[in-house]
Amino acid sequence: MADVQFSVLGPLTAYRDGARVGLGGRRQRMVLATLLAARGRMLPAERLRELVWSDGGRTAGPATLHGYVAGLRRALEPDRPPRSPSTVLLREGPGYAVRVRAEQVDAERFTALVANGVTMLRRGRPAAVVTTLTGALGLWRGPAYADLAQASFVxxxxxxxxxxxxxxxxxRLTAMLALGRHTEVLGELEALVLEQPxxxxxxxxxxxxLYRTGRQGDALTVVRRARTRIARDLGLDPGAGLLRLEAAILGQDASLDLPAGRAVLPWAPSSSGRSWWVPRRTAEDPSGIPADDGTVEHTTIHCDGRHHAWAATDDQRRAGVRGQRQEQLRRLRRAVERTYPAAAAPAGRRRIRRAGRGAPRPGGVPIAGIPMTRTAAELAGLTPQWRAWTAENLALGVPAGEVREALLAAGLSGSVVDEELTRALDHPYFQACLRLAREYAWQESLLDFYGDLRSAQLAGGLERRVGLCAAEFFDRYYFANRPVILAGAVDDWPARRQWSPTSLRDRLGEVEVEVMTGRDGNPEHGWQHDAHRTRMTFADYLTMVETGGETNDYYMVARNDNWQHGLKPLAQDIRPVPGIIDPVLLPEAVTLLLGPAGTVTNLHHDNMNILLCQVMGRKRVRLVPSYQRSRVYPRGGTYSHVDAELPDLDQYPLYGQATVLAEVLEPGDALxxxxxxxxxVRALDISATVSLHHFQVPPGNHYLHPPLVRADP
Incomplete structure (x- = not known):
């Protein structure tokens, strides 16, 4: 199949296998530009004609539009056999859509690179930000849609x-300042404020x-120029950021300086997670011991790593990080000693027995974070929270000596730490837990070995099958625990033709539904779902979906259980996949996921086989095999610590060894x-997905958990 690329960051251009494609006259180019600006969404033919002829001319008839579409198809796919369907410019229902991968359109590549750059800046990686965003900005060849910029539709x-x-x-300029390149960026910044005042x-x-180059007066002048320009053009006062910056320049605030040998974000608190919070002594409390209510003022001690201790994967890794870890612990201990003088010389150190050599050491998994703020009462002994933390890390195979050092660094006395560690390691309950942990680690290693053998079978990626019969589906995929996309499997559903935000609002707008809201403000929303349940009318929710743009803040998910209540009339719009889904149980075995572009379902697994049927819009999916569990760093049973879209391989290195299958679900597909x-899963458009889970060939649909019964000791 030929590689077709589109460029809109400049004059509209198309390339086929690297050669430029002639796109015809202005009106034909406007048809293509309109569909590209829709970013993969289907545009009804009538609406497409209105947009293309929105410049005041008489709107052409359907035949004229069809002629332009045919001309574009001939240009983009000259080798396509007559009467065969196009793979680029598709006819869908009442309209047309350009269906290509995101990386085939320079605007989509640019959008993804910018998102990556912003994320890397938040994670404290300015050098990577500069490289990424320099490449992203290099995609521009002039103003976007330069040859069609006067057309209202773009x-x-x-x-x-x-x-x-x-x-x-x-x-990008923020990252360059963080790297100390303030002199280098002055000219570019002057041009920027002239272009975007x-x-x-x-x-x-x-x-x-300017301030960092020693030109404090010029820096103040710039702030006041900004104030004058904003007041003149907008009639507004400058924002709080400019006002604080002006005060900082006048006061020669140290936060404006670039610390020697360290990259920091200019005039912004670090959000990379690479800092320790410890109590700071206050004038009211010269001893530094905080009040019993736990309130305390904080300061920040920066470290080079994310955690004070972690479980390494092998001897080489341990050797490489041991010195770094010890330096971090020394810094923490010095900070604690300044805050808690009584903790500077812990007494009564006894010999601590290490966990057995067979204890599991999961690669790269960090020790659970220690809350560094302690009350005076907690310094006298370990609270239940600390005891749970200690037992968990010992069971994970973290050496007792490292756990001890971390507890001492947090300000706990040596005698208390030694006594608690000895009690934990000698306790028969903990010994039983440790034996189970060793068995679990052995099973995990066996599963990893088995997974490595099976991964070779997935070298071809996620299969997409057309017209797959039920017998082959069950034999090759269902019972083999292997995913597959059934292309076009639900194209015949009435829902594919009838569902849209408008039609759903007209049919069931008055029904009260439950949705998840406020998701953006809580990264734990996947497993803290009860805190996000909100009830509203279906009409109000659909309006939010249509008008809210790309967002992950609200989503109707499977847990909302709306299908079994007010939305059950929609069951008449779906059909069982012949021979695969049980038609008798179909009405009860349905869940609906509906939301705007941008909704994300975090990396997780289900304890049952499911068929995700894409009714409306597209979704990007990433899958990792079940037998590579240790490489996704599970949390809470079914969720993963890893951000599958932008994985942090420094913190979760084993994920880099996972087999990740990626694909885009098109409307009508079933995964x-x-x-x-x-x-x-990430929704690329306003999206509706029906999840089915009652297959026609039982059993094997659910995991079977063996009874947790052990033999007598």
């Missing part, structure tokens, strides 16, 4: 891309760069996700 997309370009430029971030960065397979 103006919203041009505005979106221009905003992203400005944000990418500011983020109403974006305050550019003025802030220019003032910081079979076997029990135990880890999957991550």
């Amino acid at each position: 103006l919203p997309e041009i505005a979106r891309l221009d905003g992203l370009r400005a944000a990418a430029t500011e983020t 109403l974006r305050e971030r550019g003025w802030e960065l220019l003032a910081i760069a 079979f996700v076997p029990a135990g397979w880890w999957h991550w």
Whole structure:
């Protein structure tokens, strides 16, 4: 299949296998531009004609539009046999859509790179940010849709891309300042504020760069120029950021300086997670011991790593990090000694027995974080929270000596730590737990070995099958615990033709539904779902979905159980997949997921086989085999610690060895996700997915947990 690429960051251009494609006259190019600006969404033919002929001319008839579509198809797919379906410019229902992978459109590549750059900046990786965003900005060949910029239908997309370009430029310059390249960026920042005079971030960065080159007066002048320009053009006062920056410059605040030998974000608190919070002595409490209510003022001690201790994967890794870990512990101990003088010389150290050599050492898994703020009462002994933390890390195979050092660094006395460690290691309950942990580690290693053997079978990626018969589905995929996409399997559903936000609102708008809201404010929303349940009318929710743009803040998920209540009339719009889904149980075995573009389902697994049927919109999916459990760092049983979209391989290195199958679900596709397979999903459009889980060939649908009964000792 030929590789087709589209470029809109400049004049509209298309390439086929690297050769430029002639796209015809202006009106035909406008048809393609309109579909590309829709970013994969289907546009009804009537709406497409309205947009293309929105310049005041008489709207052409359907035949004219069809002629332009045919011309584009001939240009983009000259080798396509007559009457065969197009793979790029598709006819879908009442309209048309351009269906290509995101990386085939330079605007989508640019959008993804900007998102990656922002994330890396938050994680404290400015050098990577500069490299990534320099490449992203290099994709631009001129103004977006330069040859069609006066067409009203592309103006919203041009505005979106221009905003992203400005944000990418500011983020890149922020990272360069964090690297100490303030002299180098001065000229670029001057040009930026001339080009974007109403974006305050550019003025802030220019003032910081001037300040760091020793030009405090010029930095103040820049802030006041910004104040004058914003007041003149907008009639507004500058934002709080500029006002704080002005005060900091006047006071020569040390936060504006670049610490020697260290990259920091300019004029922004570190969000990389690479800092320790410890109590700071206050004037009211010269001893540094906080009040019994636990309130305490904080300061930050920066470390080079994320955690004070961790379980390494092998001798080489341990040797490489031991010195770094010891230095971190020394820093922490010095900070604690300054805060808690009584803890400086712990007494009564007794010999601590180490965990057995057979104890599991999961690769790269960090010790659970220690809360560094302690009350005076807690310094006298271990609370239940500390005891649970200690037992968990010992059971994971972290050496007792490392656990002891971490507890001492947190300000706990040596005698208390030694006594508690001895009691924990000698306790028969803990010994039983340790034996089970060793068995579990052996089983995990066997599963990893088995997984490595099976992974070779997945070298071809996630299979997409058309017209797969039920017998082959069960034999090759269901009973083999292997995923597959059944392409077009639900194209014949009435839901595919009838469902849209408008039609659903008209049919069931008054029904009260439950949705998850406030998800953006809580990264734990996947397993703290009860805190996010909200009830509203279906009409109100659909309006949010239509008008809210790309967001992960609200989503109707399977847990909301709306199908069994007000939305059950929609069951008449779906059909059993012949021979695969049980038609008798179908009405009861359905869950609905519906939300805007941008909704994300974090990496997790289900304890049953499921069939995800894509009714509306597209979704990007990533899957990891069930037998690679140790490589996804499980938490809470069914969820993973790893962000599958932007995995932090420094913190979760084994994920880099996982077999990740990635694909885009198109409307009409059905994805079979076997029990135990880890999957991550992002909606690319306004999306509706029906999840089915009663297959026609039982048993084997659920995991069977053996009874937890042990033999007598």
